[in-house]
Amino acid sequence: MATIKDIANRAGVAISTVSAVINRTAPTSADVVARVEKAIAETGYAPQRAAQTLRSGRSRLVGLVIPDVTNPHFATVARIVENVCFAAGYMTFIYNTDEDPDHEMKILRMMRTQRVAGLLLISTRSDARHGARLMAEINVPTIFMGSAVAGTPFDLVALDDLSAGRLAAGRLLDLGHRRIFFVAGRKGVSTNDERLEGCRQAFADRGMEFSDSRVVFADFSEERALVEARRALSGEGRATGVVSLSNLMTIGVMRAIRASGLACPSDISVIGVDDFEWADIMNPPPTTIAQPVAEMTRLAITSLLDQIKSGAKPSGRRLRFEPKLVVRASCGPCA
């Protein structure tokens, strides 16, 4: 591979001049620029990032840590982050935690090794102990997406999860459902806890009693949701409505309903937080609580790049976006 020295020799200029041309970091004569660019084109020279990073102390790398890119919601996030970073001259490392805090820490360690300039983090837990582990590993500008983490100073960009839960449960209540079953994610993740609290509030708003015995935790997993929902859908006094607190779990619930031989919405209604790109070819098209993913992600990544550039301290702001009810066919009045 050609080095900057080769380019300097070829163009008949000093190394520093080549650097100046490449980075537009100092004024250079048109003639010199032309000669340097010619040499670069002829040799196929590409500056070596490792050397730039080492010398300058800036990596032009951003880390995105998400639960699972196989989940369409996070895939969308990944695409937007990639695009915005690309436009800003940053490269992106995208890593999946699978909701495992230990793996999250390993990923953060790799990010640190790479000296990423900033992190966009959908963390696996929200408690202070996890926050402490995070603080021990993170020393760059960071923004949380989706879930908050206690004991950290970083900004949060997230859905108004309380409203989301309230909207979801409220919808079923308003349709006359009383025996409602909740497929939650995991205790100790703010996304889950707040959405669930929103469900409670929907009951309280209407002067009704919320029963914790109707809540199961499925770790945001489709498989676990399927298993839990199958159990809840059998036997006497089964639920007439199900609230699922995230998209994959909604899929699991829908599968469980099919497997149980029940008809949706005539036998049972389902509403899920998180919308689906292909809702109209699902059976039935699900009623959902949608979040403005693109808008949220764009805000998060541009804020992060701003913080990287400005070196500003995180303000600990919590930016919340309004969820929206999308009515489709999976919810009907209680029989």
Add this chain to the structure above:
Amino acid sequence: MATIKDIANRAGVAISTVSAVINRTAPTSADVVARVEKAIAETGYAPQRAAQTLRSGRSRLVGLVIPDVTNPHFATVARIVENVCFAAGYMTFIYNTDEDPDHEMKILRMMRTQRVAGLLLISTRSDARHGARLMAEINVPTIFMGSAVAGTPFDLVALDDLSAGRLAAGRLLDLGHRRIFFVAGRKGVSTNDERLEGCRQAFADRGMEFSDSRVVFADFSEERALVEARRALSGEGRATGVVSLSNLMTIGVMRAIRASGLACPSDISVIGVDDFEWADIMNPPPTTIAQPVAEMTRLAITSLLDQIKSGAKPSGRRLRFEPKLVVRASCGPCA
């Protein structure tokens, strides 16, 4: 941030000893190892990759270039590559081309700047001109996935696309369909061309005539497939069966059918290449030609890592995997 020098001072050893301990590159006494590890733990030291890369000339980075991670098929590929690379001590850069060759070249340029040790590439075109551009930009071990590129020496790991097309079209023919409509991807991509040729062969196998006028090209895009299919589904002599050559286009076709008010499979049958994770809650559950994605991806990435380690020349092998017909509800006998 602490440096290797800080660790050496703290542990009371030479920096080369610290390096030896970290990389297990030379035998070290248990006592020294303990002291070094203590110092590392106390300072939270993480070696700086940029320096390691610069000095050693090895980046421990792999690039994965795919069309779009928002497509579940490629998201699955991404996860497997990430996992295998992680286990092997490599980090992964994942980038999306959106099927745009110019953007593909920009991505490859970035990969080169990063001095990735190897590339897994689902390229955007298969012609020799594109191959030449690729050869000018790539100077590391590379493996193609899915689509081949002429004029390149790299190995290919792919589906037997000819069989896939043959199976798909054959299925509809065997169900008695004669007016079959083909939603293809893009000419000049081997994935598309070979699947389409397979469709032709299915007709030839049965002594029937294949009509090119029944083929539309939708660039592997859901939107374009929707538009094209709507047109084909209206008017006299409309098709009784549709073959879609990739997953997103199958979605587009299914949407078009719903929008046209037709019933599937009673009015029209649909078969698509590529399977769906959530087929059983789709409406109707689609009959598809499935590929062994996980197996293919694992072979591709392990081969790549092998080539990186061994420095072996690419053999230009073309490893093909057998497609499998998955019968569901979207295909019925011709009325």
Add this chain to the structure above:
DNA sequence: GTGAAAGCGCTAACAG
């Protein structure tokens, strides 16, 4: 404007 030179943090060769 352009050029010379120091040094980022690490690895690897080699001497002890």
Add this chain to the structure above:
DNA sequence: CTGTTAGCGCTTTCAC
């Protein structure tokens, strides 16, 4: 088994 040292390719002063 441990310590010294050169230098990877680049950026960044600082003279000129």
